[in-house]
Amino acid sequence: xxxxxxxxxxxxxxxxxxxxxxxxxxxxxxxxxxxxxxxxxxxxxxxxxxxxxxxxxxxxxxxxxxxxxxxxxxxxxxxxxxxxxxxxxxxxxxxxxxxxxxxxxxxxxxxxxxxxxxxxxxxxxxxxxxxxxxxxxxxxxxxxxxxxxxxxxxxxxxxxxxxxxxxxxxxxxxxxxxxxxxxxxxxxxxxxxxxxxxxxxxxxxxxxxxxxxxxxxxxxxxxxxxxxxxxxxxxxxxxxxxxxxxxxxxxxxxxxxxxxxxxxxxxxxxxxxxxxxxxxxxxxxxxxxxxxxxxxxx
Amino acid sequence: xxxxxxxxxxxxxxxxxxxxxxxxxxxxxxxxxxxxxxxxxxxxxxxxxxxxxxxxxxxxxxxxxxxxxxxxxxxxxxxxxxxxxxxxxxxxxxxxxxxxxxxxxxxxxxxxxxxxxxxxxxxxxxxxxxxxxxxxxxxxxxxxxxxxxxxxxxxxxxxxxxxxxxxxxxxxxxxxxxxxxxxxxxxxxxxxxxxxxxxxxxxxxxxxxxxxxxxxxxxxxxxxxxxxxxxxxxxxxxxxxxxxxxxxxxxxxxxxxxxxxxxxxxxxxxxxxxxxxxxxxxxxxxxxxxxxxxxxxxxxxxxxxxxxxxxxxxxxxxxxxxxxxxxxxxxxxxxxxxxxxxxxxxxxxxxxxxxxxxxxxxxxxxxxxxxxxxxxxxxxxxxxxxxxxxxxxxxxxxxxxxxxxxxxxxxxxxxxxxxxxxxxxxxxxxxxxxxxxxxxxxxxxxxxxxxxxxxxxxxxxxxxxxxxxxxxxxxxxxxxxxxxxxxxxxxxxxxxxxxxxxxxxxxxxxxxxxxxxxxxxxxxxxxxxxxxxxxxxxxxxxxxxxxxxxxxx
Numbered sequence: 001x002x003x004x005x006x007x008x009x010x011x012x013x014x015x016x017x018x019x020x021x022x023x024x025x026x027x028x029x030x031x032x033x034x035x036x037x038x039x040x041x042x043x044x045x046x047x048x049x050x051x052x053x054x055x056x057x058x059x060x061x062x063x064x065x066x067x068x069x070x071x072x073x074x075x076x077x078x079x080x081x082x083x084x085x086x087x088x089x090x091x092x093x094x095x096x097x098x099x100x101x102x103x104x105x106x107x108x109x110x111x112x113x114x115x116x117x118x119x120x121x122x123x124x125x126x127x128x129x130x131x132x133x134x135x136x137x138x139x140x141x142x143x144x145x146x147x148x149x150x151x152x153x154x155x156x157x158x159x160x161x162x163x164x165x166x167x168x169x170x171x172x173x174x175x176x177x178x179x180x181x182x183x184x185x186x187x188x189x190x191x192x193x194x195x196x197x198x199x200x201x202x203x204x205x206x207x208x209x210x211x212x213x214x215x216x217x218x219x220x221x222x223x224x225x226x227x228x229x230x231x232x233x234x235x236x237x238x239x240x241x242x243x244x245x246x247x248x249x250x251x252x253x254x255x256x257x258x259x260x261x262x263x264x265x266x267x268x269x270x271x272x273x274x275x276x277x278x279x280x281x282x283x284x285x286x287x288x289x290x291x292x293x294x295x296x297x298x
Numbered sequence: 299x300x301x302x303x304x305x306x307x308x309x310x311x312x313x314x315x316x317x318x319x320x321x322x323x324x325x326x327x328x329x330x331x332x333x334x335x336x337x338x339x340x341x342x343x344x345x346x347x348x349x350x351x352x353x354x355x356x357x358x359x360x361x362x363x364x365x366x367x368x369x370x371x372x373x374x375x376x377x378x379x380x381x382x383x384x385x386x387x388x389x390x391x392x393x394x395x396x397x398x399x400x401x402x403x404x405x406x407x408x409x410x411x412x413x414x415x416x417x418x419x420x421x422x423x424x425x426x427x428x429x430x431x432x433x434x435x436x437x438x439x440x441x442x443x444x445x446x447x448x449x450x451x452x453x454x455x456x457x458x459x460x461x462x463x464x465x466x467x468x469x470x471x472x473x474x475x476x477x478x479x480x481x482x483x484x485x486x487x488x489x490x491x492x493x494x495x496x497x498x499x500x501x502x503x504x505x506x507x508x509x510x511x512x513x514x515x516x517x518x519x520x521x522x523x524x525x526x527x528x529x530x531x532x533x534x535x536x537x538x539x540x541x542x543x544x545x546x547x548x549x550x551x552x553x554x555x556x557x558x559x560x561x562x563x564x565x566x567x568x569x570x571x572x573x574x575x576x577x578x579x580x581x582x583x584x585x586x587x588x589x590x591x592x593x594x595x596x597x598x599x600x601x602x603x604x605x606x607x608x609x610x611x612x613x614x615x616x617x618x619x620x621x622x623x624x625x626x627x628x629x630x631x632x633x634x635x636x637x638x639x640x641x642x643x644x645x646x647x648x649x650x651x652x653x654x655x656x657x658x659x660x661x662x663x664x665x666x667x668x669x670x671x672x673x674x675x676x677x678x679x680x681x682x683x684x685x686x687x688x689x690x691x692x693x694x695x696x697x698x699x700x701x702x703x704x705x706x707x708x709x710x711x712x713x714x715x716x717x718x719x720x721x722x723x724x725x726x727x728x729x730x731x732x733x734x735x736x737x738x739x740x741x742x743x744x745x746x747x748x749x750x751x752x753x754x755x756x757x758x759x760x761x762x763x764x765x766x767x768x769x770x771x772x773x774x775x776x777x778x779x780x781x782x783x784x785x786x787x788x789x790x791x792x793x794x795x796x797x798x799x800x801x802x803x804x805x806x807x808x809x810x811x812x813x814x815x816x817x818x819x820x821x822x823x824x825x826x827x828x829x830x831x832x833x834x835x836x837x838x839x840x841x842x843x844x845x846x847x848x849x850x851x
Contacts, residue, residue: 259700
């Protein structure tokens with residue numbers, strides 16, 4: 001059933017296209033034309049693989065200290081140098097990929113899920129439900145997002161799990177708004193009316209018939225959000241709200257390294273570079289997705 | 299910064315207990331050579347006989363103005379001469395207010411407002427002879443009456459200033475023990491303190507009994523952070539909490555007039571900014587000097603760096619009520635596992651002394667103990683005897699500053715060697731103070747990476763280890779209760795001669811060392827850097843002293 005409906009949704013957007021091919025093939029073809037987006041995608045894949053196999057391929061135990069090699073610069077033995085306890089920076093960053101990426105992905109997924117449900121309700125039912133949800137979102141928008149996350153973490157206490165919750169909470173309103181907008185667009189469509197007229201329950205109409213129509217906006221924004229979440233998670237860890245100081249996490253590594261900026265810049269350079277490249281990759285990929293999926297640009 | 303309030307303030311001024319950031323940003327490296335071989339880049343800090351780590355080569359520099367700017371890492375929290383608790387504030391108060399007696403850089407009693415003193419044979423009466431002609435900045439004379447008025451204000455429970463505890467000992471919520479029966483003016487310039495029984499730390503506490511003008515004492519709304527009311531060499535000009543304190547020379551000072559017009563105490567928490575300020579001349583001296591920037595100072599050429607042993611002790615309290623830590627064998631095992639030499643090198647680039655007692659070496663009455671030389675096998679067998687062959691898990695709290703967090707992480711790494719898993723929990727200093735103030739039956743404290751600084755042995759031992767000082771009363775956060783220790787401490791307190799006193803204090807240290815209420819770490823040096831155009835800077839018990847320093851202008 002779901003398949004049929006999904007096809008209907010795709011068929012609708014395909015209507016605007018001159019020739020109807022397999023939409024997936026068409027999408028891939030168009031996406032591949034955007035070189036930077038492909039590069040971003042490949043880097044994301046690479047990082048994801050590292051997140052999975054990283055902990056088992058590290059050259060050193062990320063927590064193994066060597067007081068005889070403190071703050072050593074990059075060399076053949078320690079390609080990215082060592083930190084204030086003589087721990088291998090490369091191993092710590094590699095091992096930290098899982099935690100950093102995992103935090104950002106989990107937070108984004110949780111936040112998106114929350115945003116989707118609220119957005120669907122607001123957009124579909126309208127009226128009071130819409131007003132309440134959107135006003136709450138407006139209130140949350142009034143806060144700079146990172147500040148909101150800090151406030152949440154300050155209330156529920158520091159730690160990786162709490163960072164995820166904090167980030168998820170501030171992701172919710174932006175997704176709620178995006179999804180609501182997308183819902184408003186498709187709610188008036190004939191197929192939705194048909195679904196309702198044959199007696200589909202509101203829940204079924206929302207999730208089975210309307211939700212697939214919002215997928216495009218969702219995917220693009222989700223991708224962009226992951227990049228932002230990595231940055232926010234790292235920032236929170238940098239500020240000492242996130243990962244435990246002893247954990248290898250990108251933001252935490254950066255934060256500790258900052259104290260040695262003058263004498264051991266590699267402690268800041270490498271984690272900073274990795275965060276920068278990863279966020280950039282997600283943004284480029286997200287941009288590419290949006291451009292590919294945007295009918296106006298085709 | 300420090301955890302507040304303290305039973306008695308840190309006599310060694312600057313590095314008050316828990317002075318979280320108490321630090322230097324750690325491990326030093328040689329700037330240029332941080333590359334290549336993968337070997338260590340730690341430059342060990344070594345001071346010559348006079349305490350110099352770096353001697354300026356360019357000494358012809360001139361100060362821009364006849365003003366001294368001291369950049370501190372921590373804040374100046376309070377300007378009240380009888381209610382301050384952090385060492386930095388005490389350092390400023392030292393410039394503005396006179397005490398009867400003082401501690402000099404050798405930790406010996408030196409006259410200040412009083413010219414001399416004598417103690418009766420039964421050690422119960424202290425007579426001070428005041429200097430003639432001292433006036434407070436408001437014109438009121440500093441005479442015996444004024445001292446009595448100060449004493450009365452200090453013990454007044456309504457004021458409840460922190461200095462009250464100099465004279466009144468709190469046993470528990472409802473019981474108080476008076477250490478001084480009365481203070482009387484014998485004549486215009488002679489004042490006597492009568493003690494009910496000998497109390498050895500009395501003279502030490504006099505060095506922090508800062509005298510306030512009776513005018514200010516009579517005015518309960520007097521704001522000491524706006525207007526000072528002392529008789530010292532400097533007068534408060536401006537106090538901006540969290541930023542700076544400025545003091546100007548007291549032109550009517552009764553003693554030898556200071557040469558520097560104005561002193562600015564600034565808060566510069568970032569180690570890098572402090573160093574930069576010193577390089578540019580924006581600061582005249584910085585405290586503390588970050589241990590990893592020695593090369594910067596050396597290459598500057600016009601900066602002196604000194605390393606001075608301090609009365610700061612760094613330790614980890616082990617809650618002796620907490621299951622595995624309640625076993626003395628476990629506590630000893632931790633001490634056997636911990637490598638103090640590595641700690642000194644990794645944390646202080648060598649500018650520290652491994653702890654060889656619960657007191658720092660500089661504190662009078664210190665008695666050297668047999669060190670717990672690192673012995674992993676012995677530590678493991680002790681754990682096994684205690685039934686924790688597979689180790690256990692424990693959490694450690696610490697301030698969330700760089701240096702404190704690093705120290706706690708170091709402890710974690712050391713105890714890992716014997717299978718003890720330590721969870722490092724850095725908190726705001728204020729949060730730690732709350733955790734530490736919880737009474738015995740509700741406390742969640744297991745281990746605390748902390749430090750204490752004081753030049754008085756009684757203050758050290760009593761505040762941190764006597765059973766009367768278990769939180770919330772005091773800072774015995776090991777919740778360690780040892781009757782023998784307590785009675786030795788009391789005996790030391792009441793001993794009429796210093797020799798007998800030290801014998802009792804020595805026994806206290808023997809017991810504490812054997813029983814290990816702490817993981818004994820080290821006593822770190824005070825690192826201070828200053829421009830070569832500043833002459834005569836001293837580091838005394840109350841902190842940095844530039845009262846009689848001069849600037850080449």
